[in-house]
Amino acid sequence: MEKIILDCDPGHDDAIAILLAAGNPHIDLLGITTVAGNHTIEKVTRNALSVCAAAGIRIPVARGAECPLVTPQMVGEYIHGDSGLDGPILLPATYELDPRHAVDFIVETVMTHEPKTVSLVPVGPFTNIALAVRTEPRIVERVKKVVVMGGAYTRGNVTPGAEFNIYVDPEAAEAVFRADWDVTMVGLDLTHQALATDELQERVRAIGGQISDFVLAVWDFVGSTYQKQYGFDVPPVHDACCVAALIDPDLITTALADVHVELHGEWTKGTTVVNFRDIPGMNHTNGVALRQTDFRTSVALSLDWPKFADLVVDAIERLSAPVVNR
Ligand code: PIR
Ligand code: CA
Numbered sequence: 001m002e003k004i005i006l007d008c009d010p011g012h013d014d015a016i017a018i019l020l021a022a023g024n025p026h027i028d029l030l031g032i033t034t035v036a037g038n039h040t041i042e043k044v045t046r047n048a049l050s051v052c053a054a055a056g057i058r059i060p061v062a063r064g065a066e067c068p069l070v071t072p073q074m075v076g077e078y079i080h081g082d083s084g085l086d087g088p089i090l091l092p093a094t095y096e097l098d099p100r101h102a103v104d105f106i107v108e109t110v111m112t113h114e115p116k117t118v119s120l121v122p123v124g125p126f127t128n129i130a131l132a133v134r135t136e137p138r139i140v141e142r143v144k145k146v147v148v149m150g151g152a153y154t155r156g157n158v159t160p161g162a163e164f165n166i167y168v169d170p171e172a173a174e175a176v177f178r179a180d181w182d183v184t185m186v187g188l189d190l191t192h193q194a195l196a197t198d199e200l201q202e203r204v205r206a207i208g209g210q211i212s213d214f215v216l217a218v219w220d221f222v223g224s225t226y227q228k229q230y231g232f233d234v235p236p237v238h239d240a241c242c243v244a245a246l247i248d249p250d251l252i253t254t255a256l257a258d259v260h261v262e263l264h265g266e267w268t269k270g271t272t273v274v275n276f277r278d279i280p281g282m283n284h285t286n287g288v289a290l291r292q293t294d295f296r297t298s299v300a301l302s303l304d305w306p307k308f309a310d311l312v313v314d315a316i317e318r319l320s321a322p323v324v325n326r
Contacts, residue, residue, distance in 0.1 A: 002246045003028045003117055003144075005106055007064070008239065009037030009124030010047040010085055011076075012222035013191075016215065016312065017123055017239035018048065022057045023315030026247045030109055030118065031060040033102035037124035037168055038076040039084025041066040044124070047085040049093035054214045055319050058095055064102025065127040068169035076164055079225045087221025088214045102128045107136040116144045119246060122176070123149040123239035125165050130172035133179050145182045147242040151259070151272030152188040153282075153299060157230070161271030163188050166261055170270045174261040183297045185259060186245060187272065190252060190300035191238035196223070198234065200309045207313070209320045237312070244308050245300070251307050254298035255279055258290060274299055 006021050006029060008014040021029045032052075034045040045063045052059060067073045075084075083090060098105060106128060110118050120143055122129045129146070132139055150165035150173060158167040166173045177183060196219045204215050219235055226232040245252045255276050262271040276282040277295035 001026060001028045002119060003030050003113065004119045004121050004246060005031050005033060005109060006243070007033045007035060007102070007106070007120060007122040007124060007128050008048065009035050009039070009044045010051055011038040011044060011080060011124070011239070012085060012087070012218045013236065013238040013240060014038070014123055015047070015051045015085060015218055016237050017243050018051045019055055019211070019215070019319060020240045020243045020312060020315045022055060022059060023319040024243070024247050024311065027243065029059050031062060031098065031105055033062045033064050033105055033128055035064045035102065035124040035128050036066050036073060037165065038080045040075065043084040045097070046093070047083065047090065049097070050085070050090040053091040053094045054088065055211050057319070060098040060105070062098040062100050062102040062105035065131060068125060068127055068172065069130060070171045071169060074168055078229060079222065081221065088217035103131045103135055106132040107139060110139045110142050111136065115142045118143060119145040119147065121147050121242050121246070123165070123242055125169035126150065126172040126176045127169045130175040133175060140179045140181045143181055145184065145246070146176065147184045147186060147245055148176065149186050149191065149239045149242050151185050153272065153274035154189050156271065157188055158270065159267070161262070161268045163272070166272055167270030170261045170263050174263060177259045177261060177297060184245060184254060184300060185272070185297050186242050186252070186300045190303055191241050192236050193303040193305060194237045194241045194308055195234050196237050200312065203309070203313045204316055207316055207320055211316055211320045215316060240312060241303065241308070244311050247311060248307065251304045252300045253302045254300050256295040257297050257299045258294040259297040259299065
């Protein structure tokens with residue numbers, strides 16, 4: 001079992017990540033922490049509780065940072081709508097928020113579990129994670145893995161270079177990449193392979209019931225904004241890829257790289273500058289001697305989509321089954 005804290009900003013694909021984490025038997029979802037990103041902290045926190053209500057799950061939800069560390073706030077309404085999760089019916093919360101701030105939740109959870117047993121899965125801007133590292137630096141050696149959704153080595157989705165989660169809080173992202181822990185960067189290069197295809201949607205439709213309806217409404221809404229904004233036929237399920245990578249590491253291939261976040265560029269702010277150690281033609285050191293230890297981020301390259309789709313279907317089936325059968 002992989003113990004994880006899912007740090008998210010639901011968010012359509014965040015909602016699917018919550019369902020995958022809650023429904024998969026190899027994941028022990030210790031808590032959901034929220035961060036302003038796709039929408040304000042009020043809205044994404046309410047949405048996290050609504051997803052839990054829709055799926056009948058009861059996992060601690062702790063509210064986190066309301067704005068980035070330095071950069072002025074920006075929300076992703078153009079993709080996620082006015083609620084941050086337009087499309088499905090958003091049920092009222094069925095339980096109270098955890099009383100702790102997300103940063104305290106993360107620090108306490110990591111420090112009270114055995115070393116190297118808890119992994120962090122940031123799938124919104126990395127504000128809470130950066131604040132947690134500054135609050136309690138010992139979490140860096142204590143955390144097992146950090147599997148982030150963010151960045152890209154080919155092309156961004158906010159600007160030509162920058163991906164949303166990094167663009168929104170680039171200083172936090174740079175702090176997370178600089179910390180000496182085991183980070184996997186699941187960027188757009190990978191998540192654009194994780195598409196909610198018609199085939200996947202039909203398999204979810206066949207399950208039937210409230211959770212299936214919820215997921216289809218999520219994909220229906222975000223599918224139409226992705227069509228409008230990016231010309232995609234079907235929407236990507238970005239954030240669920242990080243959870244899938246922890247369930248089955250064979251699902252994604254990775255390569256080691258030195259990753260930095262551009263903090264000052266006029267056209268490139270928030271871009272992840274990715275220097276691969278071993279990929280011919282994608283190492284741009286040009287004679288500048290980097291230490292081998294600088295290449296410490298595993299960057300996701302390719303996804304086993306059939307296995308990914310199976311995991312998503314399986315989690316929805318399990319969550320939809322009567323409680324006695326789970
Ligand atoms: C997706 C997101 C934000 C903006 C766009 N255009 C698309 C959200 C997703 O929830 C995901 O975590 C990440 N940010 C992808 O950039
Ligand atoms: Ca997200």
